[in-house]
Amino acid sequence: MTASGAEAVRRRDAARTRQRLLDAALKRFAHDGYAATTVRDITDDVGVNVALVNRYFQSKEGLFEACLAAAVEELRRVAGNAPLSDAIRHIITATGEDRITDVLLLLLRTSGDENAERMRVGLLRSASEDLASVAGWRPEDPQGEALMLRAQLVLALAVGVATLRVSTELRPLATAGDEELAGPLREVVDTLLPRS
Amino acid sequence: MTASGAEAVRRRDAARTRQRLLDAALKRFAHDGYAATTVRDITDDVGVNVALVNRYFQSKEGLFEACLAAAVEELRRVAGNAPLSDAIRHIITATGEDRITDVLLLLLRTSGDENAERMRVGLLRSASEDLASVAGWRPEDPQGEALMLRAQLVLALAVGVATLRVSTELRPLATAGDEELAGPLREVVDTLLPRS
DNA sequence: GACGTAAGTCAACGGCTATTTACATCCCTT
DNA sequence: AAGGGATGTAAATAGCCGTTGACTTACGTC
Numbered sequence: 001m002t003a004s005g006a007e008a009v010r011r012r013d014a015a016r017t018r019q020r021l022l023d024a025a026l027k028r029f030a031h032d033g034y035a036a037t038t039v040r041d042i043t044d045d046v047g048v049n050v051a052l053v054n055r056y057f058q059s060k061e062g063l064f065e066a067c068l069a070a071a072v073e074e075l076r077r078v079a080g081n082a083p084l085s086d087a088i089r090h091i092i093t094a095t096g097e098d099r100i101t102d103v104l105l106l107l108l109r110t111s112g113d114e115n116a117e118r119m120r121v122g123l124l125r126s127a128s129e130d131l132a133s134v135a136g137w138r139p140e141d142p143q144g145e146a147l148m149l150r151a152q153l154v155l156a157l158a159v160g161v162a163t164l165r166v167s168t169e170l171r172p173l174a175t176a177g178d179e180e181l182a183g184p185l186r187e188v189v190d191t192l193l194p195r196s
Numbered sequence: 197m198t199a200s201g202a203e204a205v206r207r208r209d210a211a212r213t214r215q216r217l218l219d220a221a222l223k224r225f226a227h228d229g230y231a232a233t234t235v236r237d238i239t240d241d242v243g244v245n246v247a248l249v250n251r252y253f254q255s256k257e258g259l260f261e262a263c264l265a266a267a268v269e270e271l272r273r274v275a276g277n278a279p280l281s282d283a284i285r286h287i288i289t290a291t292g293e294d295r296i297t298d299v300l301l302l303l304l305r306t307s308g309d310e311n312a313e314r315m316r317v318g319l320l321r322s323a324s325e326d327l328a329s330v331a332g333w334r335p336e337d338p339q340g341e342a343l344m345l346r347a348q349l350v351l352a353l354a355v356g357v358a359t360l361r362v363s364t365e366l367r368p369l370a371t372a373g374d375e376e377l378a379g380p381l382r383e384v385v386d387t388l389l390p391r392s
Numbered sequence: 393g394a395c396g397t398a399a400g401t402c403a404a405c406g407g408c409t410a411t412t413t414a415c416a417t418c419c420c421t422t
Numbered sequence: 423a424a425g426g427g428a429t430g431t432a433a434a435t436a437g438c439c440g441t442t443g444a445c446t447t448a449c450g451t452c
Binding site: 032033034035036108110112120121124125128145146148149150152153155156157158159160161163164167168169170172173176180181184185187188191192 | 230320348356363377
Binding site for chain 4: 245
């Protein structure tokens, strides 16, 4: 019992290393894509042996799916707690270092696996429905399709901004701070989803 | 001299097969990314032997760079001939089948090679400058940075739309026609770049 | 404090990849 | 029409990838 302060840092903690693998994988997959990421990249980031990926996640594919599942949870948590109009701005103006950016980028990465693909598109759909509901969209509305299209354009903008900020050094976009981005982005969001 | 109509179709034509490799590679790289694309995928698409990639382009990296060079030329040609305000709409509302979409997606794909990376960012910069100049941007304008940021947001939207349309089946965005997209997109472009 | 199990490592494997080398075939020139 | 360079093929190689099974080591339990 080495408990001094809060949590004793065990040198062997399955749940903790599993989580660290998940975090490292999410970042790698989001930044570099599935195929370009090797399991050794991920385990080297964490500092553990390669075999642990297969122990905890069965396969590289399984690890990818686990990342998507974590992304679902995280995005739902962010969109649920904050006022939605704030959530939009938060999602859109997140800096390149932000976790939300990684989650967004993960939505664009494909592994070829069917199951993962279904999760991925489901997550995108859920995100765009959350956005559309800000502007008054309701599932049964027969005229809701145009509104949904506009919500998905907002999502497309967020996705595009995240992509360009992370995968290029295109200035001023890549280095702009929230205060510079917020103005134009709000104009666009207001244009597409008026009553947010 | 088998010249009957236009061009005699020789069974061995280096320039032609080189071009076919380039076309197939551009599509593959744009859709699947660099790492996920194997040179065998590309040569199988064309129906030739794998070794030809190395013969005509030295390496897989060389082929990727050649694709970027082709994209530079093509984007410049499109942006140059048409009125620029039309070019914007054309770029943005291009369907998933369109070549411009592939070119746009290629701008987001990285191979890890430094040289290719420089070409890629240069192409993005050039594209955003073309867009910004529509709204009156001039290279020396000290206040031009805000305008450039807005132009790059338009580019980000185009990039996001292209990505979502190609790599997901998110409806209605993925299946929307030009006539449905044109309206909202024009609103956004007018908001970001007023005088186009 | 020994013991058993959980946690992590090590080393090896089969398969796939890009690349190269040597060889076959076509097509133009003279 | 015959040679020769250009065009394409076939096969082999070296390296990296994901995955696996046998092992070592730490840790909670009796």
